Amino acid sequence: MLSRRQFIKTGVIGGAVLLAVRAAYGPFSADPLIGEDRDYPYAILQGKERTMLAAIAPVMLAGALPQESDARQRAIVQVVRGVDTAIRGLPPAVQSEVGDLFALLVFPVTRRVLAGVAKPWLDATPTEIAAFLERWRTSSFVLLRTAYRALQELIMAAWYGNPEAWPRISYPGPPVVT
Amino acid sequence: MTSDIVADGLAHGWNVRDASTLTADLSLDTDVAIVGTGAGGGTAAEILTRAGLRVILLEEGPFASSKDFKMLEAQAYPQLYQESTGRKTKDKGINILQGRCVGGSTTVNWTASFRTPPAALSYWQQVFGLKDLTVDELAPWFAMMERRLNIAPWALAPNQNNDVLQRGAAKLGIATATIPRNVKACRNLGYCGTGCPVNAKQSMLVTTIPAALTQGAVLVSRARVERLTFVKDRVSALECSALDSSGLRPGSHKITVNARHFVLAAGAIGTPALLLRSRLPDPHALIGRRTFLHPTCVSAAIMPSPVEGYSGAPQSVYCDHFLQSQPVDGPIGYKLEVPPLHPLLMATTLQGFGEAHAQLMAHMPYTQAIIALQRDGFRDDSPGGRASLKRDGTPLLDYPITDALWDGMRRAYWTMAEIQFAAGAKSVLPIHEDAAAYESWPAAKEAISHLPMQVLRTRVVSAHVMGGCAMGSDESNSVVNADGRHHRFENLSVSDGSLFPTSLGANPQLTIYGLVARQASRLAAGLTGRPALPIA
Numbered sequence: 001m002l003s004r005r006q007f008i009k010t011g012v013i014g015g016a017v018l019l020a021v022r023a024a025y026g027p028f029s030a031d032p033l034i035g036e037d038r039d040y041p042y043a044i045l046q047g048k049e050r051t052m053l054a055a056i057a058p059v060m061l062a063g064a065l066p067q068e069s070d071a072r073q074r075a076i077v078q079v080v081r082g083v084d085t086a087i088r089g090l091p092p093a094v095q096s097e098v099g100d101l102f103a104l105l106v107f108p109v110t111r112r113v114l115a116g117v118a119k120p121w122l123d124a125t126p127t128e129i130a131a132f133l134e135r136w137r138t139s140s141f142v143l144l145r146t147a148y149r150a151l152q153e154l155i156m157a158a159w160y161g162n163p164e165a166w167p168r169i170s171y172p173g174p175p176v177v178t
Numbered sequence: 179m180t181s182d183i184v185a186d187g188l189a190h191g192w193n194v195r196d197a198s199t200l201t202a203d204l205s206l207d208t209d210v211a212i213v214g215t216g217a218g219g220g221t222a223a224e225i226l227t228r229a230g231l232r233v234i235l236l237e238e239g240p241f242a243s244s245k246d247f248k249m250l251e252a253q254a255y256p257q258l259y260q261e262s263t264g265r266k267t268k269d270k271g272i273n274i275l276q277g278r279c280v281g282g283s284t285t286v287n288w289t290a291s292f293r294t295p296p297a298a299l300s301y302w303q304q305v306f307g308l309k310d311l312t313v314d315e316l317a318p319w320f321a322m323m324e325r326r327l328n329i330a331p332w333a334l335a336p337n338q339n340n341d342v343l344q345r346g347a348a349k350l351g352i353a354t355a356t357i358p359r360n361v362k363a364c365r366n367l368g369y370c371g372t373g374c375p376v377n378a379k380q381s382m383l384v385t386t387i388p389a390a391l392t393q394g395a396v397l398v399s400r401a402r403v404e405r406l407t408f409v410k411d412r413v414s415a416l417e418c419s420a421l422d423s424s425g426l427r428p429g430s431h432k433i434t435v436n437a438r439h440f441v442l443a444a445g446a447i448g449t450p451a452l453l454l455r456s457r458l459p460d461p462h463a464l465i466g467r468r469t470f471l472h473p474t475c476v477s478a479a480i481m482p483s484p485v486e487g488y489s490g491a492p493q494s495v496y497c498d499h500f501l502q503s504q505p506v507d508g509p510i511g512y513k514l515e516v517p518p519l520h521p522l523l524m525a526t527t528l529q530g531f532g533e534a535h536a537q538l539m540a541h542m543p544y545t546q547a548i549i550a551l552q553r554d555g556f557r558d559d560s561p562g563g564r565a566s567l568k569r570d571g572t573p574l575l576d577y578p579i580t581d582a583l584w585d586g587m588r589r590a591y592w593t594m595a596e597i598q599f600a601a602g603a604k605s606v607l608p609i610h611e612d613a614a615a616y617e618s619w620p621a622a623k624e625a626i627s628h629l630p631m632q633v634l635r636t637r638v639v640s641a642h643v644m645g646g647c648a649m650g651s652d653e654s655n656s657v658v659n660a661d662g663r664h665h666r667f668e669n670l671s672v673s674d675g676s677l678f679p680t681s682l683g684a685n686p687q688l689t690i691y692g693l694v695a696r697q698a699s700r701l702a703a704g705l706t707g708r709p710a711l712p713i714a
Contacts, residue, residue, distance in 0.1 A: 059531075059532060060531045060532065061531075061532075061536070062531075062532040062533050062536065063532060063533035063535075063536030063537065064535070064536040064539065082252075085252075086256070086262065088424075089255075089256030089257075089262050089426075090256075090261060090262055090264065090426075091261055091426050091572060092426065092427055092570060093568050093569075093570050093572050094261055094264070130532060133531055133532075137530075137531070137611060138611065138612075142269065142633060142634060145611075145633075145634035145635070146269075146270045146634060148634075149270060149634055150270075152526065152531060153264065153526045156522075156525040156526045156531075156535075157252075157522050157525070157526055159525070160521040160522045160524070160525035160526075160539070161250075161251050161252030161255075161521070161522040162252065165521065166521060168539075168540060169521060169539045169540055169542040169543075170540075170542060170543045171488060171520075171521050171542055171543075174248065174249030174250065174369060175249070175367055175489070177180075177249075177365070177367065177375050177376060178179070
């Protein structure tokens with residue numbers, strides 16, 4: 001089983017192949033995570049952004065993702081891909097805003113000062129990440145509440161728009177129409 | 179097997195172009211150019227083509243149809259909506275649902291069809307000098323559009339989501355009624371919001387647009403009208419960008435449309451933005467101002483038996499009690515309806531994250547929701563928002579939420595909670611970042627008193643965008659007259675929701691159909707010298 005850090009560092013080459021990567025750590029790339037996802041050509045998200053999202057998503061979605069480790073890691077990959085797809089469908093001006101938000105989150109100084117996350121995303125614990133999200137969610141600064149909402153919407157939409165999420169919430173999917 | 183109207187139409191000779199496939203610039207000439215294919219554009223197109231006029235329709239969105247409608251949120255929202263349902267006001271405080279496709283918002287709306295409330299018409303007569311727009315004057319136009327779009331009160335039993343509103347209100351002695359819907363052979367599926375997969379919803383996509391195309395109209399989709407050009411008091415042409423294959427950015431080609439007359443139906447926000455990009459003279463700085471939203475707050479409830487709010491006609495019960503219990507310019511009143519509940523929209527609307535949020539989502543089949551639509555625009559402290567342009571020319575609505583609206587929303591939270599408990603709710607969750615699930619009406623009542631009503635704490639959404647190009651008799655407070663004709667530019671009409679001087683207190687589609695049917699018929703008569711023909 002890959003540790004969280006190993007999972008993020010090595011990248012995912014494809015759901016089934018992930019299991020075979022357990023024993024080997026795979027190539028280390030300068031931009032970790034999901035950097036070598038050959039099954040999905042990322043259109044928007046850079047490696048550092050994928051790392052950040054892969055750290056935040058399981059905290060944002062705590063309780064909603066599969067419990068079992070491999071299924072859970074596959075789900076996280078699905079969410080990060082889903083965020084990339086969603087951003088691709090936004091108008092340029094809005095893509096630019098999302099890009100600015102992600103830049104704040106991946107740049108260490110603003111990550112520390114604005115998000116209050118001292119460690120790199122690879123190393124931040126779920127508790128630390130949850131505390132940062134809660135700070136932004138309830139902040140007296142409108143800008144930070146705005147930033148929280150942008151993250152929440154992208155991550156929630158990526159998961160709950162995915163049929164993988166539906167059994168857990170007992171949503172049967174669209175009806176069959178003849 | 180549902181026939182696809184677009185496939186059928188193309189097989190029968192419709193003149194339809196997807197601008198993203200152009201390999202060269204295009205120059206077109208016609209009698210009437212119509213910008214936008216929503217409620218106003220579609221209605222105008224059918225009436226004008228019926229009168230024998232040549233019409234070209236420009237639509238920024240794609241020409242999607244039933245074969246594309248798979249009832250999947252992740253697919254439908256980016257394809258059919260402005261900003262993938264994520265359009266927001268400038269301070270991000272209000273999330274706006276607005277269509278962006280052939281048929282406009284009518285392709286994705288939830289079918290509620292109400293004639294303009296008399297209280298709104300009275301206000302328009304008194305304050306905006308719209309003396310001609312009386313209930314009696316508009317009645318035959320509403321009747322024609324109700325026939326055309328098969329509008330009638332929903333005849334089947336309400337789904338559980340709607341039934342909670344009905345029986346909770348009844349318990350409290352509050353009147354509710356059945357919503358009229360523009361549907362034919364509706365299968366009660368509940369997926370109006372992702373595009374009707376069986377063409378039952380009588381949107382512009384399956385009614386007026388096909389009729390206009392069959393009568394010879396030309397439609398160019400994925401074409402963004404950048405500006406009007408004008409000389410003195412006449413508009414001369416539209417300059418458009420053909421969008422690229424993403425449908426989001428201008429591609430390399432341009433389209434120019436020359437016409438005798440121009441009809442703007444790009445919707446509230448869209449039409450004002452087009453006029454701003456065109457730098458049309460606006461001496462009183464009215465364009466884009468007084469844009470209204472029916473700002474909406476939401477209350478969720480967990481019921482003891484399954485609700486399954488993703489299934490069944492989404493909106494079939496409404497309550498106007500809280501609009502009628504006070505004058506239109508009194509404390510802001512609200513209309514109660516229910517929203518359909520599908521996973522993606524529910525997840526992004528609910529407060530919180532992590533385990534607490536996951537727990538709420540796990541209760542999805544037992545979750546009910548009521549929405550309260552604030553009737554904005556009838557008081558000085560509800561002046562609406564202002565549509566302007568971002569740096570790239572795309573629109574931005576700045577709508578600061580005023581204390582009068584926050585007050586209305588707090589009252590609405592109380593109303594909705596009381597109704598939900600009366601209907602037997604186990605718990606009620608006002609959709610607000612600081613609210614929890616309350617297990618009794620007294621607990622909810624107390625907690626709602628203390629909720630800080632602020633942007634991005636109180637969840638505020640909008641599915642009705644109105645105003646920004648108001649009708650009126652006086653140039654100092656209106657852009658167009660009662661017939662939608664620009665006060666100064668003689669060959670320019672506005673035919674969409676941006677006409678409204680205020681909000682309505684009712685879902686706007688039928689108001690747009692009625693107003694535009696009347697004004698397009700008068701325009702057709704003016705351009706052809708013959709009375710216009712009815713379309714139903």
